[in-house]
Amino acid sequence: MTVRLLTNIGRLWTGNEVLSNAAILVHNDRIAWVGRAPDLPQSVPGVVDDIVDVDHVENLGGALVTPGLIDAHTHPVYAGNRYAELAIRTGGSSAASITAAGGGVGSTVTVTRGTDPWTLCNGVRERLRSWLLSGTTTVEAKTGYHLTRDGELADVRLLRELEKEPMMPRVHVTFLAGHVVPPEYFGRQREYVEAVGSWCADAAAAGADSVDVYCDEGHFTTEESRWVLASGRNVGLLPRIHAGLFSRRGAVQLAAELGCASADGLHHMSDEDIAIMSRYGVPAVVCPATALQRGHLPPVRQMIKHGVQIALGSDHNPGFCGITSMSLVIAMAVSAFGMSVNDALRAATLGGATVLGAPDRGVLAPGRLADIVQWDADHEGAFAWSFGLKPRRVWRGGTPVQ
Numbered sequence: 001m002t003v004r005l006l007t008n009i010g011r012l013w014t015g016n017e018v019l020s021n022a023a024i025l026v027h028n029d030r031i032a033w034v035g036r037a038p039d040l041p042q043s044v045p046g047v048v049d050d051i052v053d054v055d056h057v058e059n060l061g062g063a064l065v066t067p068g069l070i071d072a073h074t075h076p077v078y079a080g081n082r083y084a085e086l087a088i089r090t091g092g093s094s095a096a097s098i099t100a101a102g103g104g105v106g107s108t109v110t111v112t113r114g115t116d117p118w119t120l121c122n123g124v125r126e127r128l129r130s131w132l133l134s135g136t137t138t139v140e141a142k143t144g145y146h147l148t149r150d151g152e153l154a155d156v157r158l159l160r161e162l163e164k165e166p167m168m169p170r171v172h173v174t175f176l177a178g179h180v181v182p183p184e185y186f187g188r189q190r191e192y193v194e195a196v197g198s199w200c201a202d203a204a205a206a207g208a209d210s211v212d213v214y215c216d217e218g219h220f221t222t223e224e225s226r227w228v229l230a231s232g233r234n235v236g237l238l239p240r241i242h243a244g245l246f247s248r249r250g251a252v253q254l255a256a257e258l259g260c261a262s263a264d265g266l267h268h269m270s271d272e273d274i275a276i277m278s279r280y281g282v283p284a285v286v287c288p289a290t291a292l293q294r295g296h297l298p299p300v301r302q303m304i305k306h307g308v309q310i311a312l313g314s315d316h317n318p319g320f321c322g323i324t325s326m327s328l329v330i331a332m333a334v335s336a337f338g339m340s341v342n343d344a345l346r347a348a349t350l351g352g353a354t355v356l357g358a359p360d361r362g363v364l365a366p367g368r369l370a371d372i373v374q375w376d377a378d379h380e381g382a383f384a385w386s387f388g389l390k391p392r393r394v395w396r397g398g399t400p401v402q
């Protein structure tokens with residue numbers, strides 16, 4: 001049994017409240033007590049009889065402390081890079097012309113399929129570690145660059161296995177065989193959709209938590225997306241959907257119909273879509289880096305005004321965005337989406353926990369996981385100032401990882 005006392009926390013942003021001169025008592029991987037240091041009890045039943053007997057006491061030097069950050073949208077299982085393509089894209093070439101010239105997601109699929117599992121695993125491990133070291137203790141991670149049954153299932157297992165290693169964040173595994181149609185199925189899109197639906201049970205058995213589909217131009221129709229998501233939901237996967245990244249195609253309505261755990265992207269959405277998300281309680285995952293690159297921003301303030309739950313994602317992927325720092329994503333969300341620091345930080349903690357169906361994290365409170373970050377600052381306003389605020393220390397489940 002490990003009991004750890006974190007003291008001299010100058011500013012504690014718990015997700016429920018902000019406390020000055022605070023302390024946290026950790027029992028094994030959970031939080032046992034949180035509050036102002038002067039209120040620390042002498043004994044906590046079942047944890048410690050006398051607080052002076054706690055072995056591990058850590059003085060946090062007056063710093064800001066928050067829950068571990070949560071990245072609610074990433075694509076980390078890939079090999080190679082598409083830097084050259086991005087240079088061409090930023091020079092004015094359209095996504096369609098890049099895809100026609102053999103670029104886009106399909107080119108990463110080719111490279112990933114041709115990469116040996118060991119090399120692929122090392123790349124994914126490095127990425128996951130960099131999330132944790134920058135203060136993100138939970139990462140939603142999608143498959144989607146193999147697009148074969150065996151390749152996609154191997155990706156699910158890889159993520160599940162990596163999560164067990166030391167120095168890894170918690171991983172929410174999302175099965176995204178419905179990313180694009182792979183070349184061997186060109187002209188047979190319906191067959192691919194049916195195949196993906198039939199792979200969902202195996203994905204669930206391999207350890208996937210969610211199923212996702214890219215419902216957009218050049219990807220999958222609403223009908224096809226319904227088939228994939230309903231197949232996943234039938235075997236216990238949480239459905240989530242790429243919605244409105246390029247165009248409005250009814251993805252938000254589908255998310256409401258199926259009770260999706262999140263609708264992600266939302267660069268193109270109408271007032272009616274916002275009303276639907278609000279009415280049916282569909283949470284939004286918004287990704288400022290991709291939105292900025294695509295030149296279309298989701299109407300985040302409108303969504304907040306209408307009570308839509310917001311989570312933030314880096315949308316780390318080989319095509320557009322290499323970000324693994326959620327503190328940078330928070331700064332971008334403040335600048336690009338006009339979110340307050342408090343709303344952005346909440347979206348990167350409790351918002352993420354909500355869309356991932358993980359009520360054990362995202363807030364620092366008794367009984368929750370002791371996923372905690374001490375930042376190199378004394379106030380949360382520093383997130384908006386520093387564009388990539390660095391942690392001083394990170395604890396995952398009460399264990400220091402740095």
Ligand SMILES: N=CN[C@@H](CCC(=O)O)C(=O)O
Pocket residue numbers: 075104105108242245290315317318319320
């Ligand atoms: N967010 C999902 N997927 C990315 C693309 C991934 C890639 O280009 O490899 C997107 O289209 O935003």
